[in-house]
Amino acid sequence: MDRVLPQPTPETQHFWDGCKAGELRLQRCTDCKDAYFPPRPFCPKCGSRSVEEFKATGRGFLYSYVINHRPRPDLGTEPHSIAVVQLDEGPRMMTNIVGCPQTPEALKLDMPVEVTFQSFSDDISLPFFQPVGA
Amino acid sequence: MKRNSVAVVGAAETTEMGRIPNVSVMGLHADAALNALKDAGLKPTDIDGVATAGASPVELAHYLGITPTYADGTSVGGCSFMLHVRHAAAAINEGLCNTVLITHGESGRSRVGAGGRFGGGGGSSLSGQFEAPYGPVGPPSMFTIPVLRYMKTNGVTEEDLAMVAVVQREWAALNPRASFKEPITVDDVLDSRMIAWPFRMLMCCLVTDGGGALILTSAERAKDFPQKPVYILGTGESVETPMVSQMEDFNSSKAFRVSGKKAFDEAGIKHSDVDHLMIYDAFAHLPLYGLEDLGFCKPGEAAGFINERNTAIGGKLPLNTNGGGLSYMHSGMYGMYAMQESVRQLRGIAPAQVPNAKISIAHGVGGMFAASGTIVFSNEKG
CATH class of the missing domain: 3.40.47.10 (Thiolase/Chalcone synthase)
Incomplete structure (x- = not known):
């Protein structure tokens, strides 16, 4: 079964283009300087339309997660992590933690993680995270 | 309704009109909202009530960075916004909130981020793009x-x-x-x-x-x-x-x-x-x-x-x-x-x-x- 994939909008296209190019792209407000996610063409803190895209470090730490045991055919049959990482730039994003066993013992809260991309179609690569050095 | 107790202090439409292939439904809501806020001399953080139809008031509030004490998602068709005005007047008079933002946005022609035929953002909503691909199976x-x-x-x-x-x-x-x-x-x-x-x-x-x-x-x-x-x-x-x-x-x-x-x-x-x-x-x-x-x-x-x-x-x-x-x-x-x-x-x-x-x-x-x-x-x- 094909993986459920995002359908980009004009406001998010730069993010998905970045993933395809192997870059995690965030946005920040040029007025209040805050980085934010998910993408939108204005700052959710101050309402300014003066925003810019930038390449994030792709590093962060494991903020929280569950290990899903319910069937989700497009992700296979084994239990898998559904995680939220906090990026070094501040924003948090949902992801899967890959490159390690999907167990509570291997998935330690606050462990450093780094982004890795996996291509699922000509247009979409999903950003996953793996333990640093995995 | 208490007569003349509540007033409109900001009003604006989207920056562009007609055919807008480069803005999604939620983007149209936000564009109109930011223009109305500018018209009123307010910032999103000055708003403590939200109302919209078609989109969710939760999605609208979070997208704009608003923390409301009043959220109206009444959706009864094209007159929803008249009902929003009426409910907002009652809410302000009752002290539920002070300043209500009512928005509309619809990509009726270009269908950008308009979701599937049954409505909703589907795979183009922010949750559809940035959560659904990672394998959640409902609330559990x-x-x-x-x-x-x-x-x-x-x-x-x-x-x-x-x-x-x-x-x-x-x-x-x-x-x-x-x-x-x-x-x-x-x-x-x-x-x-x-x-x-x-x-x-x-x-x-x-x-x-x-x-x-x-x-x-x-x-x-x-x-x-x-x-x-x-x-x-x-x-x-x-x-x-x-x-x-x-x-x-x-x-x-x-x-x-x-x-x-x-x-x-x-x-x-x-x-x-x-x-x-x-x-x-x-x-x-x-x-x-x-x-x-x-x-x-x-x-x-x-x-x-x-x-x-x-x-x-x-x-x-x-x-x-x-x-x-x-x-x-x-x-x-x-x-x-x-x-x-x-x-x-x-x-x-x-x-x-x-x-x-x-x-x-x-x-x-x-x-x-x-x-x-x-x-x-x-x-x-x-």
């Missing part, structure tokens, strides 16, 4: 995501989570209409089927069929009805985010805090005045968040509060006395059942009646920490 694997952070912050254990379900089963045993009445232990809960670690089946709500209804009228008329009146002493509401991954703080729900504080302020009561409490328990962690975010416990102390049997039969704060979503019933939108139990308690006819209950609070969650509503009921007109 989404609503539960914040809890590991909460547990680490507060030293809460899996046994503590299980105890929430154990105590509520004790209440359910007193209720002939409860779906599950057999006693359970912490071990029973921990040994039940794994759903989304650390959540086991008995930490998740039931899935059942049912319904409920309420009828409200003025307090003046209420005394002429056959049943003992249950008065609305205070109310609160708020919304935070349609994406659980974007909650401001995984240790606490902002929507719970804002809604709860507004309800307490309106009611003019102290926590010690509350005789009975309902907290929507879709999952075992919700009573923990609810007790803390409503101010009944300090951050991190709710698990101990439950372990010490304060919310159990005979405790000082009877909680979820129908057995809750975990043991009584849960048909999908349980908030109605929480209020039904508050009304039964204040009429004095609940199966697990709290002696002399005078003030009951029903606190609900919407979506996955997306929204919150709090109602303070009293059986004394005061």
